[in-house]
Amino acid sequence: MCIRDSVNAEHQSKIVELVELNNDLDNLITSTRIATLFLDENMIIRRFTPGIKRIFKMLDGDVGRPVSHLLHTLADVEPYQLARAVMRGDGEQEREVHTEDGAWFLMRVLPYHVSAETVSGVVLTFTDISLLKMAREALSERETRLTSLYRAVPVGVGRIAKRVFLEANRQLCQMLGYDSEELIGRSTRVLYLSDDAFESAGKDFYGRIQEQGAGTVETRWRRRDGMVVPVLISGSVLDPENPDDGVTFAVLDLSDRESALAKLRESERVAHAALDALTAHIAILDETGTILTVNRAWRKFALKNGGALDQVAEGVNYLEVCDRAQGDEAGDAAAFAAGIRAVLRGDCQRFVYGYPCHSASEQRCFVGRAIRLPGEGPTRVVVAHELSRAGPAENGGLP
Structure with missing residues (x-):
């Protein structure tokens, strides 16, 4: 083989190599x-x-x-x-x-x-x-909506990871008396009254999250000024697949509720005391005729006259007691029960019925009254029995 043929072959090989490299580059760029x-x-x-x-x-x-x-x-x-x-x-x-x-x-x-x-x-x-770009815009819009909601909701909202504050909205800071900078990075332990309370609330809260994906717990937190407030905490994990990413939670201050409950309990105490101070025998019935509460005079009369207290006490249906009456009392009991039912139906607002109730030592007449309580809400009827000094009363329903 001559030198020229050798050079041509080498050039041809280089050309093929360059073409292959060029094709490889084209394919790489296109792919x-x-x-x-x-x-x-x-x-x-x-x-x-x-x-x-x-x-x-x-x-x-x-x-x-x-x-x-x-x-x-x-x-x-x-x-x-x-x-x-x-x-x-x-x-x-x-x-x-x-x-x-x-x-x-x-x-x-x-x-x-x-x-x-x-x-x-x-x-x-x-x-x-x-x-x-579309995903970014959608994410940005979502973040904007969430941020707006985060700021607008009238309850405390925050985010924690491993029980350390990551975020706290303005309402939560106002509720607790802290600036957000004072909370971010701190353990929620700072809010609890004791280590036991901290551990107990965490066990309940995170236990429910693990079982249901969301959790709720009632506990007490201490504000920055030392005041203790009852709170309801509700939260869920941000990503069920990665619970370490944190928990978003909302906090509701229950102080108003507890104050209202305290006032309600005081009102009930006063009402019971007032009922017990009356000499009339009084019971309050619900819409079915079941006794909700009785006063001291009612209990005392039942025991004194040989009645079984558990037959005319709370939880007993008074209409059924009247329906089961026998002997000389059966007619009066049935008439009074019919009057109570008329009041419960709304046929009349009050029903008055006089009846004899003699004891071994004296002749007595009693007046029974059924009065429908006014106002909205469930039907309630007050039943009162008292001794009549004027003899038998005029019976019947009253508007």
């Missing part, structure tokens, strides 16, 4: 799905990937033409000026851009290096970030 445009130092088009046609109105025959001759679909940006700036040595450029039809791209303009110190053109790449 990345990144729109790419190569320009030389004079802004002449060297090569491009198919995806670049979404941005530049380009034909395959445009290789070798000045890029400035081409139209593009980008809005509010001039890629040619950025390419010239990079060629002048201003450094690479990167920004988010969008086309006139609303597609978003991450545009990067980079110098094309042929050696460490030599630049022989510019490379423009466009990565489609439309889906990412």
